[in-house]
Amino acid sequence: MISHLLGLLRVVAASFKMQAKERATNQFFIGTLLITPIIFTLLSVGSYIYAGKTNFGLYAVIGAGMIGIWNANLWTSGRIIEGERRGGTLSMLIAAPTPFPVVLVGKSLSNAAASLISMAMTFATGLIVFRLPVDIANPFAFIVSLLLTLAAMTSFGLVLGSFFVLTRNAGAFIEVTNYPIFILSGLMFPLTILPLWLRPLSATLAPMWGNLALGTAAGLVAGNPWLIDLYLIGLSLVYLMIARPLFAKIEHRVRQDGSLEVF
Amino acid sequence: MSAIVIENLGRNFVTTTGTIRRTQKTVTALDNVSLTVEPGELFGLLGPNGAGKTTLTRILSTVLLPTSGRAEVLGLDVVRDTKQLRPRIGMVYGGERGLYWRLSGRDNIQYFADLYLVPPEVSRKRIPELLELVGLTDRAEERVEGYSRGMKQRLHIARGLINDPDVLFLDEPTIGLDPIAARELRTVIADLHKAGKTIFLTSHYMYEVDALCQRVAVVNKGQIVMMDTPAALKQLVANLEVVEVECLSVSPEAMSRLRAHPRVEAVHVDNRDQIQVLQIQAPGGVGYVPEFLQLLDGASIQKVVTRQPTLEDAYVKLLGKDAISV
Ligand SMILES: Nc1ncnc2c1ncn2[C@@H]1O[C@H](COP(=O)(O)OP(=O)(O)O)[C@@H](O)[C@H]1O
Numbered sequence: 241m242i243s244h245l246l247g248l249l250r251v252v253a254a255s256f257k258m259q260a261k262e263r264a265t266n267q268f269f270i271g272t273l274l275i276t277p278i279i280f281t282l283l284s285v286g287s288y289i290y291a292g293k294t295n296f297g298l299y300a301v302i303g304a305g306m307i308g309i310w311n312a313n314l315w316t317s318g319r320i321i322e323g324e325r326r327g328g329t330l331s332m333l334i335a336a337p338t339p340f341p342v343v344l345v346g347k348s349l350s351n352a353a354a355s356l357i358s359m360a361m362t363f364a365t366g367l368i369v370f371r372l373p374v375d376i377a378n379p380f381a382f383i384v385s386l387l388l389t390l391a392a393m394t395s396f397g398l399v400l401g402s403f404f405v406l407t408r409n410a411g412a413f414i415e416v417t418n419y420p421i422f423i424l425s426g427l428m429f430p431l432t433i434l435p436l437w438l439r440p441l442s443a444t445l446a447p448m449w450g451n452l453a454l455g456t457a458a459g460l461v462a463g464n465p466w467l468i469d470l471y472l473i474g475l476s477l478v479y480l481m482i483a484r485p486l487f488a489k490i491e492h493r494v495r496q497d498g499s500l501e502v503f
Numbered sequence: 504m505s506a507i508v509i510e511n512l513g514r515n516f517v518t519t520t521g522t523i524r525r526t527q528k529t530v531t532a533l534d535n536v537s538l539t540v541e542p543g544e545l546f547g548l549l550g551p552n553g554a555g556k557t558t559l560t561r562i563l564s565t566v567l568l569p570t571s572g573r574a575e576v577l578g579l580d581v582v583r584d585t586k587q588l589r590p591r592i593g594m595v596y597g598g599e600r601g602l603y604w605r606l607s608g609r610d611n612i613q614y615f616a617d618l619y620l621v622p623p624e625v626s627r628k629r630i631p632e633l634l635e636l637v638g639l640t641d642r643a644e645e646r647v648e649g650y651s652r653g654m655k656q657r658l659h660i661a662r663g664l665i666n667d668p669d670v671l672f673l674d675e676p677t678i679g680l681d682p683i684a685a686r687e688l689r690t691v692i693a694d695l696h697k698a699g700k701t702i703f704l705t706s707h708y709m710y711e712v713d714a715l716c717q718r719v720a721v722v723n724k725g726q727i728v729m730m731d732t733p734a735a736l737k738q739l740v741a742n743l744e745v746v747e748v749e750c751l752s753v754s755p756e757a758m759s760r761l762r763a764h765p766r767v768e769a770v771h772v773d774n775r776d777q778i779q780v781l782q783i784q785a786p787g788g789v790g791y792v793p794e795f796l797q798l799l800d801g802a803s804i805q806k807v808v809t810r811q812p813t814l815e816d817a818y819v820k821l822l823g824k825d826a827i828s829v
């Protein structure tokens with residue numbers, strides 16, 4: 241029992257590591273992780289400063305960082321299963337004795353960890369280009385919130401990745417959903433600008449709560465970061481609960497329909 | 504206990520075509536297939552493209568569910584007992600897919616060692632052994648994308664052996680390999696058989712099955728046409744002689760005239776670049792060569808030879824016009 245559990249943990253670690261190795265050789269992801277966050281920071285902080293709202297600087301940096309994290313997870317974790325399908329390794333993973341979701345968790349976690357680079361890039365850009373001071377009110381809560389945000393993003397990525405491979409339209413979905421999710425999560429400008437009826441939609445999105453948790457921890461938004469962290473944990477669990485039947489559906493598609501093969 | 508037991512196995516695929524007016528089509532990939540393979544046997548499944556070889560291999564390796572019938576591997580049901588069965592079998596599909604191209608050969612094997620829950624102290628010893636077995640020790644640290652087809656295929660085999668499986672499924676392992684690489688791979692397969700593994704091999708190369716397998720099942724359109732030893736298969740055509748005629752253009756009329764000749768049992772046409780090679784199977788065929796050539800009047804005949812029948816001729820005889828050129 242314990243050795244089996246250790247074995248599964250080893251699978252998570254191995255999947256984490258091999259995903260990192262694969263990512264390191266992929267220039268597209270390097271661009272997503274390093275370049276895009278810088279551009280978003282320049283755009284976002286730049287427009288606030290131009291509008292004379294310099295006190296929004298840190299808000300914009302965090303938002304751009306969240307965009308970076310979100311983007312990285314969407315493009316990497318959202319496409320894991322699709323990538324395995326195209327590479328012909330999906331059925332190998334299904335045939336292996338390890339449950340397929342364990343592999344996915346390892347790979348998605350790896351991407352989430354790498355997406356931290358995006359956050360680091362936005363802070364660095366803010367500091368170097370705009371000389372924005374990094375003035376975080378509650379650093380400990382900030383770090384915990386960041387980690388929980390990554391957990392929620394990972395779980396969200398698992399849902400999206402399963403959804404994409406089941407609908408066979410990952411590319412189009414990513415293009416269409418990417419910007420609305422930035423906006424609905426308040427990553428570009430505060431949510432208060434949006435009409436009220438959009439709030440329930442925003443409340444289902446991991447990036448919006450992550451952004452809020454980081455904002456409160458940084459002292460930019462009034463509120464208790466720990467409460468929002470609790471919400472992030474709950475949200476992650478909900479995502480995982482949604483992901484479970486989707487994983488089962490994928491396995492079903494492979495084994496029952498034989499329709500996830502590329503010839 | 505038999506290593507593999509298959510009873511009345513069937514598999515259909517439902518495919519939909521068209522976006523607006525969607526029409527469903529059912530393809531029968533396997534139709535009432537039954538066979539058994541004994542422990543330690545090297546069993547061959549021989550058939551043309553689309554015969555159902557991959558479908559059967561996928562079902563036996565638990566990746567696909569049958570539509571009807573049942574199959575057991577090592578006494579375990581391939582549908583229900585996947586948890587116990589998966590750690591004990593290995594599978595290798597032909598072709599270049601199914602590997603992580605951006606990773607090194609060693610990383611690929613190491614990853615599957617972890618996926619198969621092979622204890623680290625075991626895999627530390629086994630991985631170098633497997634790399635040695637398939638002759639990739641010197642190239643193990645290179646990325647797979649730089650490998651030749653033959654190297655990828657050998658890496659596949661090493662990967663499929665990482666859990667030291669009792670039964671190994673090899674689906675057209677030598678497909679697309681040059682003759683030398685294919686021969687090297689066959690040596691590896693023969694060695695594995697000597698080491699006591701039960702091997703289920705599919706192929707559409709007659710020669711391969713003849714050289715490796717103890718028993719062979721010929722499948723066509725999802726059905727088993729014949730099952731016996733390669734020698735018995737050859738016996739099918741023992742009394743035949745084969746007349747090979749190379750020509751430039753044979754008309755359909757000439758072909759039907761030829762097929763109607765009372766002595767002719769089968770005619771198979773190989774299209775090779777600019778020329779067509781007719782393989783005419785006929786008992787005592789040598790004596791009838793002049794008659795055959797007369798029937799083929801106007802076909803620009805280049806060369807005529809007579810030869811003893813091979814396993815390939817048995818295959819042609821069994822499958823008739825479904826046999827494809829190899
Ligand atoms: N996933 C699938 N979806 C639809 N049809 C399939 C699928 N897999 C195989 N088939 C069909 O089943 C038949 C047998 O295919 P296959 O088992 O791949 O044959 P072989 O491996 O002998 O070439 C073919 O007609 C093929 O088109």
Ligand SMILES: [Mg+2]
Nearest residue numbers: 556557558675
């Ligand atoms: Mg095949």
